[in-house]
Amino acid sequence: MSGVGKNKDLPIGLNQGTKPVVETSKQERKPEKMVKLSNVPALPFTYVAHVLEVAAAVLVLVWNIHFRGGIAWDSTNKSLIFNLHPVVMVIGFLILGSEAIMSYKGLPFSKEVNKRIHLTLHTIALVLGIWGISAAFKFHNESGIDNLYSLHSWVGLGTICLYGIQWIFGFVTFFYPGGSVALRRDALPWHGLFGVLVYILALASAELGFLEKLTFLQNSGLLKYGTEAFLVNFTALVVILLGASVVISASAPAHSEDPHSYSTISDA
Template sequence: MALGVKALPFTFAAHVLAIAGAIMVLVWCLYFRGGIAWEATNKSLIFNLHPVLMLIGLIIIGGEAIISYKSLPWSKQVKKIIHMALHAIALILGIVGICAAFKYHNESSIVNLYSLHSWLGIVIICLYGIQWIYGFVIFFYPGGPTEIRSASLPWHVLFGVFVYVLAVANAALGFLEKLTFLETSGVAKYGSEALLVNFTAVLTIFYGAFVILSVLSLPVDHPDDFTYSEI
């Protein structure tokens, strides 16, 4: 299935939402939550790395990796390198973000993996890693046989979209979970921080939607463009 429009309008909207989302999560963690740190006596600063790295890394950079294959007017090989590199950065930041959550829990004597958000997070990062390794080996280096690449490409795209949708949904679930804890601890339900967190979650969902729309749209024309097969 493909939309009868070019990817460019969707990718432009996604870029704008990505910038806004990055700013909003940084404002939340730096201004309202007091900052970010890997080592700190205030353990909440360690946790603050988690939403920053997960949103900017796994969601935003991961989304940019997806839409780069449709929106960039360059050769297939150049787009493939950018696609793989951005996904690698997203995966690394996602892993560090998850490690920050574990570190915060361990140093604060809080049990790990007790919530749906945490369960899905582990599943998603594992699937993301498997998807990247498969893509690297089959489509990049050393590269699989032509028959395997052709047969697996639509499934590679579909599985990638599935994992990304899960990641966006889990990010929204994470914002909800954290805000619920904060409101229980005294944060005003209609205060500026609560509104910021909710709007950041909504923006994250819209960003993910525009990323998916770009996948379903027509790629930028290029004479050397043998891009993803239509889903």
């Protein structure tokens, strides 16, 4: 009697009903939906970042050339020496640093080429960052102003030092002489994480610099709701949006090659 209504030749799923099969298929589909939601492409954010980079470069040049009188390394007008600092730090350090971060997995070249571009852009950004900080020290020394008295200067100097450490670590580990396969595999996630943290510190330093300079200008008589004040604030806002776009682009999965490669630059 217990076997009545069951066909031994039918699959077990049909003998027991379709409910378990439906539940299984639902469970299998849930991870797929989660993966699709997390699969944010990096490419659109790189396009946004490129537009914001152009905007930031134009704004900082207009501010320092049109409103502040120009830029110079040597001048009797010491303010022109200082004007070199924000221009070089935004265009040379932040923008090139942004391009270096996005180039690692955003360019449609081979891994080796992307890594070389990544290294080259970071090298140029580091050199220009050191030059920009040197301009600030030069301005202070020639104007009789104390150095390293503000939070902006502390964060900025600390950031450039960490940037240099990051560059040295990346060069030695991934380029020359190159670490072992296991070392590169273990170091790559930390290298990427530390790089993003240093980049965020650079953004924070820039924002502190905009705030500090604008405060000085306003205390010297600049209109709080004048054109220049709005321009400086808008430039700072563009830099924030640029940083957000770059961080999202760096965190999103690559569109082509494996972003978790740990081969040296010289490897094919």
